[in-house]
Amino acid sequence: MTALWFWGRPEDQAERHRGALGDLAKELECHGLRCRPVERLHLPMGGDYYRPFLLPPELDVYGGGRLIVxxxxxxxxxxxGAWYLLKEPSGLPVATHSTANPSAAAQAITTRAPAPGPASAAVPTQAPGPASTSAPAPTPDPRPPVTSDPDPPGN
Incomplete structure (x- = not known):
């Protein structure tokens, strides 16, 4: 990483930002959300050689199987001071919260998380006891029935 430039951020400032994101990740994991620290690398594609540089560290937060913020x-x-900047998956900034209070930022992110449902990682469990005797009705097959015709048309 010594050969890379930090885009407008000295390494000690980037370390403080990583620490603040780590504090937020601990708060979010208590709410059942998954966090992934991200360090994006910008590779200029001009006609000449340009040095690659690291963009500021970020934290991707997932809930219900999709990216929330x-x-x-x-x-x-x-x-x-330093502030958390919450961005939608499209990249638009939607809110800011002080890094002095990561629990407030975690609460704001938790309210944006989808409710548990079929696409969620939360799997409902059946209560112990006798199994239900009623089975769901089978769904009809939309495909036409397969027949074995010894003499297909067109022969």
């Missing part, structure tokens, strides 16, 4: 840490100029 991407979280980045931004510093406010003038000593405003």
């Amino acid at each position: 991407t979280v980045a840490v931004v510093d406010v100029p003038g000593g405003g």
Whole structure:
């Protein structure tokens, strides 16, 4: 990583941002959401050689089998401190929360998570006891029935 440039961020600042994202990930995992730290690498594709550089660290948050938000840490100029920037999967920023209170940011992300359903990783369990005797009705097959005709038409 020493041969890479950090896009507008010295390494110590990027480390602080990784730490803030790690604190948020701990809060989110308590709510049953999966987190993945991401470090994106920008590779310029110009006609000349350009050095690749790392973009700021981010945290992808998944719930119900899909991406809910991407979280980045931004510093406010003038000593405003660091803030979590929540972005939709499309990349649009939707909210900010102070890194001083990761539980508030986790609560905001949890409200954006989908309710558990068929696409969710949560699997309902059956209560112990006698099994149900009624089975669901079979669904009809939409395909035409297969017949074995010894003399197909056109022969």
